[in-house]
Amino acid sequence: IQVSAFDLVVFGGTGDLAARKLLPAMFQRDRAGQLPDEGRIIGVSRRALGHDGYLDFVKKSLSTYVKASELEPEALKRFLARVHFVPVDVTGESGWPELASLLASGNEAVRCFYFAVSPDLFAPISERIGQFGLITDHSRVVLEKPLGKNGESAHAVNEAVGKVFNEHQIYRIDHYLGKETVQNLMALRFANRLFEPLWNSTHIDHVQITVAEDIGVGDRGGYYDTSGAMRDMLQNHIMQLLCLTAMEPPDAFEADAVRDEKLKVLKALKRIDERNAEHMTVRAQYRAGSVGGQPSAGYLEDLGNDTSSTETFVAIRAEIANWRWAGVPFYLRTGKRLTKRTSEIVVNFRPISHNIFDATAGRLSQNRLILRLQPDEGVTLEVTIKDPGPGGMRLRRIPLDMSFVETFGVSNPDAYERLLMDVIRGNQTLFMRADEVAAAWQWVDPIHAAWAHNDQRMHTYAGGTWGPSAAIALIERDGRTWLEDS
Ligand code: NAD
Structure with missing residues (x-):
């Protein structure tokens, strides 16, 4: 069964996790017919890549981490059509307005912010997401491990993210x-x-x-x-x-x-x-x-x-x-x-x-x-x-x-x-x-x-x-x- 229309915003879209796990996983779900036409994947990172540069990154990731026999040209083409890229330095101001306007075009879609970056960036990213008014009724955020180094630092992360997102919007991933x-x-x-x-x-x-x-x-x-x-x-x-x-x-x-x-x-x-x-x-x-x-x-x-x-x-x-x-x-x-x-x-x-x-x-x-x-x-x-x-x-x-x-x-x-x-x-x-x-x-x-x-x-x-x-x-x-x- 297809999921509903979505925008998956991957902060750290050019990182190792995106390349090894997130992009291949979305590609496989697309192959399985689970992604609707109105499903977009928006890579975000501070790397100064253009749209084509990011598509090259995605193609390279898939050819490295997906079996060649599963990388059918049709499926690849359909997947790449979903992919967007916005260069943003998440600790600065640049790039955020562009991300906001891209997201606005997806209006009612489920909005998933995936934090595939170092946990030090969870707080500043959450803050900017709030500041730029990017949270809708259908928004969620995914936090990667590690969630802190001890109780105190985990509490700080939860506090910072919790200022912007409600607990029912926060998905702390443990892939096990x-x-x-x-x-x-x-x-x-x-x-x-x-x-x-x-x-x-x-x-x-x-x-x-x-x-x-x-x-x-x-x-x-x-x-x-x-x-x-x-x-x-x-x-x-x-x-x-x-x-x-x-x-x-x-x-x-x-x-x-x-x-x-x-x-x-x-x-x-x-x-x-x-x-x-x-x-x-x-x-x-x-x-x-x-x-x-x-x-x-x-x-x-x-x-x-x-x-x-x-x-x-x-x-x-x-x-x-x-x-x-x-x-x-x-x-x-x-x-x-x-x-x-x-x-x-x-x-x-x-x-x-x-x-x-x-x-x-x-x-x-x-x-x-x-x-x-x-x-x-x-x-x-x-x-x-x-x-x-x-x-x-x-x-x-x-x-x-x-x-x-x-x-x-x-x-x-x-x-x-x-x-x-x-x-x-x-x-x-x-x-x-x-x-x-x-x-x-x-x-x-x-x-x-x-x-x-x-x-x-x-x-x-x-x-x-x-x-x-x-x-x-x-x-x-x-x-x-x-x-x-x-
Ligand atoms: P990575 O260093 O390969 O990638 C980091 C990404 O963050 C890059 O895309 C980089 O451009 C981006 N980035 C860094 N600073 C930025 C900034 N100021 N503005 C915008 N973008 C910025 O790291 P990774 O291995 O992909 O890991 C990411 C997170 O996921 C980490 O928290 C890590 O602990 C966790 N994690 C990774 C794996 C894995 O298999 N790689 C597994 C589990 C958890």
């Missing part, structure tokens, strides 16, 4: 929420009889959430060093996954109902601070190693700075203090230069309460539900069955596997495709509300403070491994193991 498997987690939990009755501490032993990258910081080192694994990945993506895994059933699949339940999870997280951070958290930096058979450099070498104390890996044993989850650890970890690129949520069920099989039947395994977010999105439910054959009752754990590509014969659309369409449709369900962001920082800030206060040890790990031995110890001291070791 646009991933099919993540939405499927909600479908699995709330559209099946099977899981929800077991989804609590009586039946679940523990949960693991891993977001692993095999790449290092590459040329993003300058930015990354001011952030680190906790701010770059854990505070946003992992905590969002945690919320969707642990939240109570919302009364409707509707933005505020879902976000209210996520917020309750964040508020129920047990505080980690200088008294227990050393026990509950591990931070580490990668050293030289080998990824996929290739030698890899260490973080300090990649960065060209041998004094950095920014973590490239973090593991946390989190607990949610409420009736559903009391006593169930949530082991969270993320890092760069790990063994492979993978993101997954692993729900480990408790053992059966009584074993009727004798010792020759073999080891009785616990059920596991694995939701893979990348690279190959899918869901696996591990169950114990009888090994086939006449050899007696031998038990074996096998996966009931569902790979989206295999089942549906198509690869999943990129998360940005779904999210951009939701913005135009005005659906905030998969976007973070200001109070969620604040609550996530309220849990993360004391951990950062504790690391500094205790001068907590920075562990190291060789590139291409699953992180420092301390992260293995974190889970093994509870008598459990990470998925790859089990």
Whole structure:
């Protein structure tokens, strides 16, 4: 179904995010027939490009990030006809009147301002948008991560944008929420009889959430060093996954109902601070190693700075203090230069309460539900069955596997495709509300403070491994193991 007429104004229209994600996503939706004729994409940046210069940028981006077989000449032509460009220095006055008059020609269209620029610019851009009277009844704004470096700076961003836009117009993007498997987690939990009755501490032993990258910081080192694994990945993506895994059933699949339940999870997280951070958290930096058979450099070498104390890996044993989850650890970890690129949520069920099989039947395994977010999105439910054959009752754990590509014969659309369409449709369900962001920082800030206060040890790990031995110890001291070791 087509979305309504829209103007998508991309501030940072010549940036990496626009090239890699936003333009290709809009192109794919156009190919799929979802964009109406009255849909325009307006690139804005301070680069002094003319219209043709910007079209060249768009063509180059698409030829780099869209498969050649999908770049049909007709589709490309139709897409390019939607594209406009206005050079604006967002901190100055020039260019704004031109943008205003271009937008005026779109009158009743849904107006989406996408801030694909550094967060320092969110406040000045919002201010100018207000000053030039660009906000209509159908306007919305999309904020990219990072939303602050801590609670205080996130609050400042929300305040500045909130002076001009109402909360129901603000879309804080976390592209993890646009991933099919993540939405499927909600479908699995709330559209099946099977899981929800077991989804609590009586039946679940523990949960693991891993977001692993095999790449290092590459040329993003300058930015990354001011952030680190906790701010770059854990505070946003992992905590969002945690919320969707642990939240109570919302009364409707509707933005505020879902976000209210996520917020309750964040508020129920047990505080980690200088008294227990050393026990509950591990931070580490990668050293030289080998990824996929290739030698890899260490973080300090990649960065060209041998004094950095920014973590490239973090593991946390989190607990949610409420009736559903009391006593169930949530082991969270993320890092760069790990063994492979993978993101997954692993729900480990408790053992059966009584074993009727004798010792020759073999080891009785616990059920596991694995939701893979990348690279190959899918869901696996591990169950114990009888090994086939006449050899007696031998038990074996096998996966009931569902790979989206295999089942549906198509690869999943990129998360940005779904999210951009939701913005135009005005659906905030998969976007973070200001109070969620604040609550996530309220849990993360004391951990950062504790690391500094205790001068907590920075562990190291060789590139291409699953992180420092301390992260293995974190889970093994509870008598459990990470998925790859089990
Ligand atoms: P980038 O440096 O490649 O692009 C920045 C863009 O902002 C350029 O188009 C530049 O012309 C424009 N710009 C900068 N100053 C300006 C000014 N004064 N007036 C007008 N335009 C100005 O950055 P990026 O990688 O595209 O990232 C943009 C934002 O998105 C950042 O907040 C980043 O953290 C976030 N983000 C990026 C990615 C990614 O994959 N690149 C992923 C997630 C989030």
